[in-house]
Each structure stands twice: as C-alpha cells, then as structure tokens.
Amino acid sequence: MSQITLTFPDGNARQVPAGITPAEIAADISKSLSKKAISAQVNGAHWDLAWPIDADASIAINTMADENPALELIRHDLAHVMARAVQEIWPDVKVTIGPVRDFGWFYDFDRAEPFTPEDLGEIEARMKRIIAARDPVRTEVWPRDKARAHYEAAGEPFKVELLDRIPGDEPIRMYWHGDWQDLCRGPHLQHTGQIPADAFKLTRVSAAYWLGDNTRPQLQRIYGIAFRNRDDLKAHLKFLEEAEARDHRRLGREMDLYHMQEEAPGQVFWHPNGWTIYTTLQDYMRRKQRADGYVEVNTPQVVDRALWEKSGHWDKYQEHMFIVEVDEEHAREKAINALKPMNCPCHVQVYNSGLKSYRDLPLRMAEFGSCSRYEPSGALHGIMRVRGFTQDDAHIFCTEDQIEAECAKFITFLDSVYKDLGFDSFEIAFATRPEKRVGSDEAWDHVEGALESAIKSVGAPYRIEEGDGAFYGPKLDFYLTDAIGRVWQCGTFQVDPNLPERLGATYIGEDGNKHRPYMLHRACLGSFERFIGILIENSSGKLPFWLAPRQVVVASIVSDADDYVGEVVAALTKAGVRAEADIRNEKINYKVREHSLGKVPVILAIGKKEVEDRTVTLRRLGEKATQVIALDEVTAALGAEATPPDLS
C-alpha cells in the first residue's frame, strides 16, 4: 500500500498508509484523543472521522473544545435526528434538506398538514430518545444510479431532485443515524449520544419554498437552535429576549414615537416625540450635506407615467408603484400618474433645466425625497420596511474622471456621519459587473477600478460581491453592525451611465461639444424611517442625548417647588435643551419610574433643598446615583450635551 505524509498542527509530519481515516490517526495518537475526537480538519476542510485520506495533507483532530466544528456537527446531526424523529412519528412525510444556520438548523419537510406547536414538543421528546439511544452514525459512498433507484423506490422525489443537482464529480454520500438514512455531504458525529441533549430547542415552524423559489411547492420548515451546553443555550435565549425588548415597534409605543394603523398600512403617523428625532436627524444631515458641497432640491410626489416610461420604471417596476389616476370632469382622457418610487428621474429633470457646463460638475444634488413603493404586504415591518418613506438621497452628476474622487469623498462623508450616530465601523460590499450588462468591458474596467481605488484610498474594509452590480454599473453597499451584532445595509453608492442616457442629460465640455455625464446615486442613512428604527434598536431606546426626543424632565418632589421647576425648565429651554416640567401630584418614585420607562436621559428632581440652594439633583437614565449641581452649571453642561456632534 502506498504511503502518504500527514502534517500535524505542531509541524510534525508522519508517514501513514493511504486511505487511513482520522479516527485511526486519533486512536494511534492516544486513547483519550480517540475518545474525544469528533472530526478533523484535512487541508482546512471539515472531515468526517470515517472518511479516508488518500493524499498528502495537513491534519488537525477536532474535539468538542473546538467551537466551530463542534457546533456545526451538533447542529447538523440534530437536523438528521429531527428528520428521523419526524419520519418515525409521521412515516409518510417526505424529507428534503436540513442545513445548519446561525445558532441552529432547520429542516424542510413535505407534508400536507403544517406542524403545530404541540407537534414540536412531541418531536423534541422523540429526538431526546434518539440521542439517549446512542445510535451509531455511519457513512457510505454510493454510485449515483443506486442512490437514484433507492430514492425513487422510497418515494422521496425531493431527494431524487437533489441527487440530480449534485455535480457529477462529487461523491454521492449516504449517512445513517441508526437505521435512518439520509443523503448528506457530511461530516457527522460518530453516534447520536454525542449530541448534548439539554442544549437544543425547537423554536418555530413556518413555510418555505422548495429551493427558495416561489414558483416551487411550499414546504413545512422546522427551526431549531443548538449549542454545546445548556448554559450557552440559556444565554442565547436571553439574547433573544433582549432583542425583543429593544424591538423598535415596542419602544416606539413605550416612548410614544409613532403609530401605524390599518387605513395606511406601511406608513407612519409620527407623534411629537418621534418627529423630534426625525427632524433633529434631518437637520443634522442637511448641515452635513451643505458642508460637503451638496445643493438641496425638492421634486414632485405625483408624476405622470410618461416620465416613468422614459426612465424605464413603468416597464420594470410598475407592480411596486402606487398608481394615481386622475379623472377630471372635463378632461379628455384620464391622466395616469404614479407616486414617485424614487427621486432619480426627477433629479435629472432639475439637472436638464438649463444648459450645464463641465464647469458645473461635479454637481451634487440632494433631496430628502419622499418616496412611495407598494411593498409586498409580507415585507412590511414596523418603520423598518414601509411603503412611504423619505430617503437622504443625492445624485452626483459628474464626468468619468471624477467618479473616483467623488466615491472617496462620499465614503469619508459616510464615515463621519456613522461615527456621529454611534457606529464606529462599517463594512463595504463592492458589487461588480453582472453577466447580463450593458457597456464595454473597458468602461466597466475603468469604473470598477475607480471605485476600488477610492475604497483603498480611504482604507475602508470591503468585500467583493462578484456579479452583483446593476446591469449598467457597479455599486457599493455599506453595512452597519448594531449593538447586538445584527447587520444592516444602510448606505449605497451606485454608478449609473444609463439614466442620463435615457433621460437625455448632457453637459458642454471643454471642447464645446455635448457630453453625457455619469450619475452617481448615493444615500447614507438609506431612509429616515428605517434608520431611526435601527438607531432605536441599537440603543435600546436610550438615544444619545442630542437625539433623545425628551431630554430632561424637571420633576417636583413637593408642590412648593413648582415655581422653581418652571424656572429651571425655562433656563434649560433657553440653553437649547428639550426640557419639560413634571409637577403632578405624584411621588418622586413614581415620576422616576415613569420617565425611566419613557427613556428620558436626564431627570432633575427638585425638592425643598434645591429651591433653597438654587440647585438640582440630577439622575441619569439607568443609573441609581444622583448628584446635586448648581442651576447655572447644569444648564451649561446639558446645553453643551444637547448640541449635535457636527456643531460641538
């Protein structure tokens, strides 16, 4: 038998017979490793202990102490155990696929009746029995024909389809958990008893399309979460609770920010508190943009279909547009309009009015543009995904040579905005030319090169998303990570030679001839609605002082303090602080509780002592400690704190 060389993590190499398995290697190293081993990394690939190694390779043996492989195996084996449990209980249910995902796994089943929450309990109990049985896991590679015949005989059409989708050069691998068999890429554990029985939970059922395709049948999906031990599971359940507690829909109600109602699905009724956040943020963005060389415009909401036909939206996006038909009494024909779903065509109209010279470029045209999109009902989510929203939109009209500098300028701008709003870092996804595209390869080379060197010039981290660009140009998407690790796409930067072409935008060049400008679509927050939702969830409602809708409540302890409370509120208001009096006939405990729940960042309590000394007792949200401060001092300090970051 031929020999191969395996290299271990410590650098030692060893000659072994070809075809040896990691299990055999672990057994050879030590009895305890053999017992603890769960899988291996072979040339970096996750490797089943039972798979033979045929060529020289680097190898490392994994144990439960290796978090990533351990979690992958636990979750993947649980997917199989769950599918087995389901088929044991309901033998006619067809199985499909069950991948590992964040924090757990899911498995899709074909079954006429959806699973109920009670079913989940039964499945979970059955799974625990399978784990307790410590059933061995084994694997075999089958010829394609044999596997196909097997699944056809077993009446598992989805498995047959999966088989046909496995590329010809990949082995067809079968796994058994006890007697229950599944087609699976692997790797897996060695027996079901290795799965921690107290560290998983089935969380929910839902429908999902076969292969994610909404023209294919819907399947019943069961989700589970799993960890290496009970404590990790508990920690994750706590995390889910925490995420729910900071849900902007709940905080929006508790802080009295906005409401939504049936008559206007997907649209926001902003209350005074929420609108204060909105306008404060908008004022800030307006100052930032002005400082960065943007001009601001405003364009119509209701626009005749003719413009949308020219821009191409009527053709491609009509089902997402609110159509407005106006049938005037004496009109010869109905006017058909659409609420604008985006601002770009209107901005080109502004650009086109009057001749533009190369001296006007780059022209940075901004609008807090209210847009309406008929989003699918199932997509609506609080103020995060709505049908009526306002973008912090801008279009930069420029020459090809100006793209790089404009891109770098924008990334710098966005970086400073995100920092001011409490996000210290962001990631860029650079989407490059798709297969179906317009424009020459040279043009694409040039524009993509401009974007990439712009990113590099500002030193921002980025990843490339090959083929994900628009058909007319590449784009950058900017992702923020919030306080509990969720990722949000907010900013975008897109190069577009197409719309200027369609809508006939030109400028007079140095040579006296007409030229076509590029149009750069860019947004930093995305939409105010969504970004405010993100801000709320990121901060759990404890917004930075300058953005907090209610900044200070001045609360009386005794009614003798009422006049002085009024004086304090007036002084704070004069200093630019949003302050309000609470002189209700309630105990200070009650007031503190209520305003704490309302996420008011500062409570100033006023009793007899404060009146006499002309001081206040300050308490910050979330802190128990209080401090006594002179009125002049607190007014100056809070006034400074209320100043937006770009002005301080």
Add this chain to the structure above:
RNA sequence: GCUGCUGUAGCUCAGAGGUAGAGCACUCCCUUGGUAAGGGAGAGGUCGAGAGUUCAAUUCUCUCCAGCAGCACCA
C-alpha cells in the same frame, strides 16, 4: 405575494352561542411624599369589517382587511 397564527378598553391580556371582564394608563378626591408603582372612587368597548348558519353570533362558518413569524421580495 405565499404558509401558519392572531385581531376583545389607550396598553397587556382573560372570557363565553343569550350583546363583556382584570391589571396598568386616563379623570376626580385624599395624600406633599427624596429617586423604578401611596390610597380611594369614576369613566371608558359596534368584541377588525362584511356576509352566512341560528329564535339568538362578539363567540360557529365563509370572504375580506390588518398585524405577527418564516419564506419570497427590497429597483
């Protein structure tokens, strides 16, 4: 849009084939209390909308609307 679940007072929820209840919030009264709920009284509902079954529907059935979770979508 698809699948499932849900819709009762401002909020969180109970309830039942014979037209409704709790806690909190709200209003009034008592209480002037020192940092996360002081006490009492009162007011408040076309039970999401429409149709059907029934002597009788908020309750059962159907359709629609909206919300929630997931999927699909996000120009």
